[in-house]
Amino acid sequence: xxxxxxxxxxxxxxxxxxFRRFERMEEISDEREGSGLPPFHTRRTxxxxxxxxxxxxxxxxxxxxxxxxxxxxxxxxxAGYFLAGRTLQPxxxxxxxxxxxxxxxxxxxxxxxxxxxSEIEVGLRNKKLTLTEARTLITSNLEDVVRLQALSNxxxxxxxxxxxxxxxxxxxxxxxxxxxxxxxxTQGLAKNKHIAIHVNIGGVMLQGSRxxxxxLFTILLDxxxxxxxxxxxxTLTGTTDHHKVNVFVSDRGIGIDxxxxxxxxxxxxxxxxxxxxxxxxxGLGLSIAKKIVDIHKGSIEIESTLRQGSTVTxxxxxxx
Ligand code: ADP
Numbered sequence: 563x564x565x566x567x568x569x570x571x572x573x574x575x576x577x578x579x580x581f582r583r584f585e586r587m588e589e590i591s592d593e594r595e596g597s598g599l600p601p602f603h604t605r606r607t608x609x610x611x612x613x614x615x616x617x618x619x620x621x622x623x624x625x626x627x628x629x630x631x632x633x634x635x636x637x638x639x640x641a642g643y644f645l646a647g648r649t650l651q652p653x654x655x656x657x658x659x660x661x662x663x664x665x666x667x668x669x670x671x672x673x674x675x676x677x678x679x680s681e682i683e684v685g686l687r688n689k690k691l692t693l694t695e696a697r698t699l700i701t702s703n704l705e706d707v708v709r710l711q712a713l714s715n716x717x718x719x720x721x722x723x724x725x726x727x728x729x730x731x732x733x734x735x736x737x738x739x740x741x742x743x744x745x746x747x748t749q750g751l752a753k754n755k756h757i758a759i760h761v762n763i764g765g766v767m768l769q770g771s772r773x774x775x776x777x778l779f780t781i782l783l784d785x786x787x788x789x790x791x792x793x794x795x796x797t798l799t800g801t802t803d804h805h806k807v808n809v810f811v812s813d814r815g816i817g818i819d820x821x822x823x824x825x826x827x828x829x830x831x832x833x834x835x836x837x838x839x840x841x842x843x844x845g846l847g848l849s850i851a852k853k854i855v856d857i858h859k860g861s862i863e864i865e866s867t868l869r870q871g872s873t874v875t876x877x878x879x880x881x882x
Contacts, residue, residue: 566634570627577623581616588613666830670713670844674706709842716846719777720829723853729771732858734881737766737800737807744779745798748787755792759783763800768807769881770858778854781847782811782874788841789872790815806860806877814871823864827852835868 594600685691685699738761745759752759768775779798786796790813799810816837818826825831832838832845855862858878866872 563635563638566631570631574623574627578620581620585613585616663829667713667717670830671710674709674713678703678706713844713846716844716850720846720850720853723774723850723857726857729857732769732771734767734769735772735775737768737809738763740772740775741779741798741800741809743776744783747776747780748783751784752787752796755787755790755794757787757790757793758795759787760795760797763798763809766800766802766807767881768878770878774854774857778851778876779809779811781851782876785847786811786813786815786872786874788843789813789817789838802880805880807880809876809878810873811876812871812873817868817870817872818864818866819868820866823866826864827862 681699681702685696688695691699741761741763745761749759783796783798790796794814797810797812799812801808801810816835818833819835822831822833826833827848828845829849830845831848832843852862855876855878860876860878862874862876864872864874
């Protein structure tokens with residue numbers, strides 16, 4: 563806008579200087595004629611300057627420059643508005659995401675804290691509290707503390723992974739060993755529900771962080787068991803193709819409604835099937851899983867049919 567105004571000012575000043583020169587020449591010629599001096603120009607060479615036309619030309623010039631400047635100022639203002647909006651959009655989305663995260667986290671923290679507080683208050687008010695009642699109270703308190711601890715661990719893990727964008731110290735790993743470890747961690751839960759875990763992984767090798775990949779497959783296996791019916795079957799299959807290692811974690815459990823699959827990797831998202839809400843969890847597992855897969859430059863997706871089961875497919879790069 564400043565450049566346009568400056569440019570217009572120079573154009574106007576230059577053209578106007580010529581107009582003034584013509585007018586001055588005309589005035590001098592008139593004065594000489596009036597005082598009987600020989601004319602400045604001969605009548606033949608004297609330019610025919612019409613003051614009305616000069617005034618009109620000057621006003622036309624001013625109007626044109628004014629319009630051009632208005633168009634430029636309007637255009638720049640509009641472009642500035644849209645560009646600023648586009649530049650700010652990711653920041654606004656990030657702030658909105660952060661606010662949502664803080665409010666969801668506070669909500670999840672409040673539930674066990676409220677239950678803890680009210681139980682302790684009721685217990686303290688009861689002057690005749692027996693030892694058995696006190697034990698029941700402490701056991702219930704412990705459950706809330708365990709839940710709070712699990713939530714804080716998940717939050718910490720997620721924020722730690724958010725910070726990592728690229729890991730240079732990936733090692734060559736055996737998928738079988740990683741899956742074996744994940745099965746070991748989740749076997750207690752599987753035993754309680756009498757769920758059989760079938761593993762079909764050959765000598766597949768992959769590259770990555772052992773601790774992160776163990777966490778990834780523990781989350782997927784834990785979900786497959788959690789959302790399976792008792793006495794169900796969970797299958798883990800590993801294959802390789804030219805570019806990728808593919809791992810499939812399948813169950814024949816409650817499944818997920820197709821409509822909510824796009825939100826399943828969002829933080830704190832829990833599919834609203836009644837069974838899913840009855841199961842322990844905060845909706846952070848799959849967000850952590852997605853973050854780990856992103857760090858490993860892989861992909862993760864879920865195919866599911868409600869009441870029939872789900873298959874999570876993880877694709878990771880082959881070792882170099
Ligand atoms: P959490 O299991 O702690 O609720 P996740 O982020 O691991 O959180 O999963 C988000 C939601 O996705 C779960 O609440 C559940 O509704 C759904 N989900 C994940 N895995 C499965 C699965 N294998 N079968 C059915 N639903 C699943």
